[in-house]
Amino acid sequence: MADLIGSSPAPVLPEPPPSRKDSPLKDPHTTAVRARPGAVHDSTTPATTLTTTATSPSDCSGSVTVTGLRKDFGDSKAVDGISFTVPAGAFLVLLGPSGCGKTTTLRMLAGLEQPTGGQISFGDRVIARGDGTANVPAAQREAGLVFQSYALWPHKTVRDNVEWPLKVAKWAAGRRRKRVAEVLELLAISELAERYPGEISGGQQQRVAIARMIAPEPKILLFDEPLSNLDAKLRVDTRGELMRIHRATGATSVYVTHDQVEAMTMATHVALMKDGRIEQFGAPRQLLENPRTAFTSTFIGTPPANVLPCTVTGGRLMAEGPTTAARLDCGPAPAGVAEGENVQVMYRATSIMLAPTPPDAPASGQTGHRTALDALYADQVPLADRWVVGVDLPGGDRLSMILPSPVDLRPGDPVHVVFPAEPDAVFGSDGVVVGEAVGGAGR
Numbered sequence: 413m414a415d416l417i418g419s420s421p422a423p424v425l426p427e428p429p430p431s432r433k434d435s436p437l438k439d440p441h442t443t444a445v446r447a448r449p450g451a452v453h454d455s456t457t458p459a460t461t462l463t464t465t466a467t468s469p470s471d472c473s474g475s476v477t478v479t480g481l482r483k484d485f486g487d488s489k490a491v492d493g494i495s496f497t498v499p500a501g502a503f504l505v506l507l508g509p510s511g512c513g514k515t516t517t518l519r520m521l522a523g524l525e526q527p528t529g530g531q532i533s534f535g536d537r538v539i540a541r542g543d544g545t546a547n548v549p550a551a552q553r554e555a556g557l558v559f560q561s562y563a564l565w566p567h568k569t570v571r572d573n574v575e576w577p578l579k580v581a582k583w584a585a586g587r588r589r590k591r592v593a594e595v596l597e598l599l600a601i602s603e604l605a606e607r608y609p610g611e612i613s614g615g616q617q618q619r620v621a622i623a624r625m626i627a628p629e630p631k632i633l634l635f636d637e638p639l640s641n642l643d644a645k646l647r648v649d650t651r652g653e654l655m656r657i658h659r660a661t662g663a664t665s666v667y668v669t670h671d672q673v674e675a676m677t678m679a680t681h682v683a684l685m686k687d688g689r690i691e692q693f694g695a696p697r698q699l700l701e702n703p704r705t706a707f708t709s710t711f712i713g714t715p716p717a718n719v720l721p722c723t724v725t726g727g728r729l730m731a732e733g734p735t736t737a738a739r740l741d742c743g744p745a746p747a748g749v750a751e752g753e754n755v756q757v758m759y760r761a762t763s764i765m766l767a768p769t770p771p772d773a774p775a776s777g778q779t780g781h782r783t784a785l786d787a788l789y790a791d792q793v794p795l796a797d798r799w800v801v802g803v804d805l806p807g808g809d810r811l812s813m814i815l816p817s818p819v820d821l822r823p824g825d826p827v828h829v830v831f832p833a834e835p836d837a838v839f840g841s842d843g844v845v846v847g848e849a850v851g852g853a854g855r
């Protein structure tokens with residue numbers, strides 16, 4: 413076997429922070445078994461539910477239940493039959509690529525869009541039905557919404573902006589004053605109370621918008637990419653602040669983002685969406701450790717896992733073609749895949765390595781096929797005390813690996829990517845994981 417570049421100790425996945433509740437989570441999808449084709453997307457399947465010990469009959473008023481929810485815009489299915497339940501106090505992140513239906517889902521929760529089908533309940537209260545038999549007006553949903561644009565009244569002071577929803581809700585003057593002082597204090601913007609929005613920074617405007625949202629004590633907080641206008645440092649700071657506010661209010665938060673790092677750091681529950689459907693629902697760690705689909709494995713993780721297309725040939729997983737150029741033997745095909753089936757194999761960034769020379773063929777290999785691929789070094793970025801190294805395959809696809817130290821290479825230098833005897837997971841032709849992911853929950 414050739415020397416490995418930056419050879420690393422046993423792969424360790426970064427530990428996401430514990431969930432807010434630090435409680436055991438149950439997910440009907442935790443057991444990564446292959447579902448029938450399309451089952452992941454089947455809107456008729458029961459609502460996906462994570463229960464936490466925080467759930468109790470007394471706090472169910474802030475729970476959010478969505479059943480078979482749909483929204484069509486003409487022929488376009490923006491949201492295509494999604495179902496989930498989160499308990500009161502949860503922090504649900506709607507995550508997914510642009511156009512997958514996150515904002516439309518949030519707008520239906522807020523009451524800004526009427527569903528085409530399905531139902532939304534806050535606690536025991538049905539607030540919208542696709543058939544029009546229920547549609548609680550936005551102002552009566554006890555939900556507050558913050559957009560990426562702050563939409564503050566420019567001619568009102570910070571104090572007046574925050575007080576405004578309380579006036580609309582006809583709170584008495586004394587109660588209003590007390591509550592405004594409270595939320596300005598909570599958001600650390602008391603000293604800005606008499607300024608106008610044009611006289612404060614973008615980050616401060618965002619805090620005012622959040623103060624205005626939480627002033628009327630909503631049970632549900634709705635956030636639509638609230639950090640996207642902030643610079644990188646302010647994003648991290650404001651993220652922490654949002655978590656503090658979430659805890660302080662005890663409200664249920666639903667938060668839209670396409671940034672998986674935000675999702676992994678903030679969420680108790682993640683609904684990963686694609687094409688208007690829920691690809692996977694669960695605790696952040698479940699999505700990271702047990703991706704049910706190839707899409708999930710390439711969307712979640714820093715860096716995400718590497719996925720290669722393979723064909724089952726002679727009972728083995730063979731990767732070949734424009735992606736890899738050379739033929740790579742990815743190990744024996746697992747039970748449940750058919751000869752000739754086109755599948756995908758997943759290798760975590762901690763599972764593959766770099767070598768300066770091609771490794772020898774395995775002594776016991778029956779096939780003589782390679783266990784390494786030629787690639788060109790592309791780049792490296794630090795990740796805490798390790799390095800994420802990127803290489804490009806001949807077809808242009810990028811592979812990422814995590815190494816303990818930086819490599820001494822220039823972009824374009826030839827390298828060899830060494831693969832383990834078996835992949836971390838195999839996804840069938842339907843994109844759904846086959847059997848139990850190798851190393852499953854343990855990696």
Ligand SMILES: Nc1ncnc2c1ncn2[C@@H]1O[C@H](COP(=O)(O)OP(=O)(O)OP(=O)(O)O)[C@@H](O)[C@H]1O
Nearest residue numbers: 485488489490509510511512513514515516517670
């Ligand atoms: N008012 C509308 N009329 C027609 N189509 C719409 C409307 N609103 C959204 N869509 C379409 O519905 C789909 C989902 O849009 P949505 O804004 O919910 O996606 P998203 O996941 O929030 O995307 P992004 O991250 O880019 O904001 C998209 O194809 C979008 O073009």
